[in-house]
Amino acid sequence: MTDQPRRGRPGKPYRRPRKDPVRVLAFEALRAVDERDAYANLVLPPLLRKAREAGEFDGRDAALATELVYGTLRRQGTYDAIIAECVDRPLREVDPPVLDVLSLGAHQLLGTRIPSHAAVSASVELARVVLGDGRAKFVNAVLRRIAARDLDAWLEQVAPPYDEDPEDHLAVVHSHPRWVVSALWDALGGGRAGIEALLEADNERPEVTLVARPGRATPEELLEVLGEESGVRGRWSPYAVRLAEGGEPGAIDAVREGRVGVQDEGSQLVAIAFANAPLEGEDSRWLDGCAGPGGKAALLGALAAGRGAALLAAEKQPHRARLVGRALAGNPGPYAVVAADGTRPPWRPESFDRVLVDVPCSGLGALRRRPEARWRRRPEDLDNFAPLQRGLLREALASVRVGGVVGYATCSPHPAETRAVVEDVLKGRGRSRAEDGGDPAGVTAEWIDARPLLPGVPDLGDGPDIQLWPHLHGTDAMYLALLRRTS
Numbered sequence: 001m002t003d004q005p006r007r008g009r010p011g012k013p014y015r016r017p018r019k020d021p022v023r024v025l026a027f028e029a030l031r032a033v034d035e036r037d038a039y040a041n042l043v044l045p046p047l048l049r050k051a052r053e054a055g056e057f058d059g060r061d062a063a064l065a066t067e068l069v070y071g072t073l074r075r076q077g078t079y080d081a082i083i084a085e086c087v088d089r090p091l092r093e094v095d096p097p098v099l100d101v102l103s104l105g106a107h108q109l110l111g112t113r114i115p116s117h118a119a120v121s122a123s124v125e126l127a128r129v130v131l132g133d134g135r136a137k138f139v140n141a142v143l144r145r146i147a148a149r150d151l152d153a154w155l156e157q158v159a160p161p162y163d164e165d166p167e168d169h170l171a172v173v174h175s176h177p178r179w180v181v182s183a184l185w186d187a188l189g190g191g192r193a194g195i196e197a198l199l200e201a202d203n204e205r206p207e208v209t210l211v212a213r214p215g216r217a218t219p220e221e222l223l224e225v226l227g228e229e230s231g232v233r234g235r236w237s238p239y240a241v242r243l244a245e246g247g248e249p250g251a252i253d254a255v256r257e258g259r260v261g262v263q264d265e266g267s268q269l270v271a272i273a274f275a276n277a278p279l280e281g282e283d284s285r286w287l288d289g290c291a292g293p294g295g296k297a298a299l300l301g302a303l304a305a306g307r308g309a310a311l312l313a314a315e316k317q318p319h320r321a322r323l324v325g326r327a328l329a330g331n332p333g334p335y336a337v338v339a340a341d342g343t344r345p346p347w348r349p350e351s352f353d354r355v356l357v358d359v360p361c362s363g364l365g366a367l368r369r370r371p372e373a374r375w376r377r378r379p380e381d382l383d384n385f386a387p388l389q390r391g392l393l394r395e396a397l398a399s400v401r402v403g404g405v406v407g408y409a410t411c412s413p414h415p416a417e418t419r420a421v422v423e424d425v426l427k428g429r430g431r432s433r434a435e436d437g438g439d440p441a442g443v444t445a446e447w448i449d450a451r452p453l454l455p456g457v458p459d460l461g462d463g464p465d466i467q468l469w470p471h472l473h474g475t476d477a478m479y480l481a482l483l484r485r486t487s
Contacts, residue, residue: 017128017136021056023104026068027130030100033073033372040069040372059248067205072100072107073371074203077175078151079106081158086145098135101127105143110151120147166192174199176367179379183364187413188469201470206368208243209234209265210252211295213302215332216259225252235474236457237268239299258330263295264369266468266475270409271296273453273466274356275303277482280403282353288313289342289357289396292320294327296358305333309354312347314340343391345399355396356407359389359421365411365477368470382416389417393425397443397485406445406483413467413477422465422481448482 025047032038044066051057057065072079083102084091091099105123108114114122120143127136149157159172167185171178176199185195210231212219222241223231230247234240243249254260286304291297291313301311313328313335315321321339328335340346342357362381363373389410396406410417426445449464461467465481 017125017133019129020122020125021051022061022065023068023122023126024129025051025057025065026072026104027097027100027126029065029069030072030104031097034096034100037376039370040073041369044069067112068104068107070205070371071111072103075107075111075175076103076371076375077177078155078158078172079103079110079175081172082106082110082146082154083142085154085158086142095135098127098131098139101131101139102142105139106146109143109147110154116147120144162192170195170199174203176202176374177377180364180367180374180377183379183382183414187364187415187418187467194471197471198469202367202371202374204368204470205245206264207245207474208247208249208262209268210241210243210249210255211237211239211261211263211268211299212241212254213259213261213298214239214306215302216330217254222252222254222260225254234265234268236454237265237272239272240265240268258298258327261295261298261327263299264366264476264478266365266411266473266478267296268299269454269457269466269468269475270358270407270478270480271299271303271356273450273480274354274405274407274409274482275300276453277354277405277407277448277450277484279353279405279484281401283307284309285352285354286311287347287352287355287396287399289345289355289392289399290359291315291324291337292317294324296356297324298327298331300356301328301331301333301335304335305331308333310334310336312352313337314342314345316341343388343395345395347399349398350401352400353404354407355400355404356409357392357396358409358411359385359392359417361385361389361410361412361417362414363411365413365468365470365479369476382414385417386421389421390425393421394443397425397445397483400485402485402487404485405448406485408481408483410479411476413469413479418467418479419465419481422483426483443485444487445483445485448484450480450482453482 029043029047032043033040048062080091108119109116123143124136124140127139155173160168162169167178167181170181184198188194188198212222219241230244231241234242249255249262286309288297288300292315297313304311313324315324318339321337325337362377367374393408400406408422447464450466451460451463459472468475468478
């Protein structure tokens with residue numbers, strides 16, 4: 001097969017497109033995120049594993065594919081604004097697969113050190129493989145326009161001036177939906193420097209942090225296995241070890257054996273502060289009321305075992321409860337896992353000495369790890385989660401004995417999902433028990449100052465609750481309130 005020859009010149013023989021396994025895999029991952037609402041952290045690992053097993057990838061290929069996927073997702077808003085300047089139609093009229101190829105190309109041009117000619121050439125070849133020659137010409141034309149400027153020059157053109165519209169300026173420059181910028185700014189407070197630092201941190205690749213589960217492994221043992229070039233102690237958690245860039249947790253024996261897990265240091269700090277909160281009387285019965293997928297439950301189980309306490313891990317969804325069971329397998333102390341709804345629990349009131357509920361939320365505190373979530377969430381999600389969050393906290397307070405401790409945690413910094421929930425429940429406000437399973441009669445509680453439970457960790461807020469931040473602590477934006485039941 002040959003192309004039609006040009007007039008007066010001999011026709012060039014048709015050249016089949018060259019398949020680049022790295023970019024084809026990145027494209028497939030983006031399509032899964034777009035078409036199936038999948039999460040990149042769930043889609044990408046099996047794709048990478050399959051490519052390695054087929055002999056198509058080495059470590060450098062896997063690192064590049066990972067950067068292309070996550071970098072494109074994080075900067076999607078910025079790249080959309082730039083691509084919109086370079087096409088002759090609204091972006092909604094551009095086929096999604098074409099837009100994915102353009103976004104991958106834009107990231108290579110504006111967000112990596114790949115030379116411009118190589119980024120354009122590789123993207124056009126990808127388009128020929130996955131879209132066909134006709135649409136590859138369109139991709140080529142658009143990417144050549146994008147390549148004419150660097151990122152700073154493009155941002156000057158597509159972002160409104162800060163003085164005219166601060167939130168829209170930050171939304172385009174830092175690739176967050178405008179409402180998310182507003183929500184995070186409300187939660188953080190302060191001026192421009194703080195919110196810009198937070199948004200920039202959201203766009204950084206998060207470190208892989210491991211947790212050496214007490215009684216099963218130690219950070220010292222893990223560091224000895226990893227060596228100085230591959231591992232370093234965590235910043236705040238006594239059980240944390242940070243993995244060097246490009247390190248693969250699945251290649252570590254202790255991870256495969258369950259003695260070590262992958263867990264953000266913010267999540268570790270929540271578990272540590274909860275476990276160390278002072279209580280009155282016995283301390284032998286612990287409950288993790290929202291345990292899936294099991295990382296925090298595994299650390300709690302290990303901490304409980306060190307004190308002779310037993311952990312019950314409850315998770316509403318049966319498939320997530322099975323994940324919790326796998327995470328807890330081999331725990332040195334007694335534990336049980338049940339599939340149960342924390343708003344309508346099967347256990348009796350006042351059954352536990354400690355109860356932690358890490359409630360479902362908007363996930364605004366974990367946008368580094370799940371960059372696609374910023375484009376899926378809507379402002380109304382803050383209200384939609386509210387009844388569930390209040391119901392879980394009310395039942396947690398009913399499930400703990402008088403003098404026992406309840407921890408309310410969430411991976412969101414927004415007051416509507418954090419302090420407002422706790423204050424409403426303490427004051428008896430919110431929906432009725434019949435509506436959302438909450439407000440058990442006669443339960444009262446008082447705040448515990450959580451800040452002294454994390455000595456050495458700065459910038460925890462005004463208290464008595466704790467707010468962690470990506471730009472201040474290098475963690476997800478975890479929130480924790482600790483309460484002691486008083487009647």
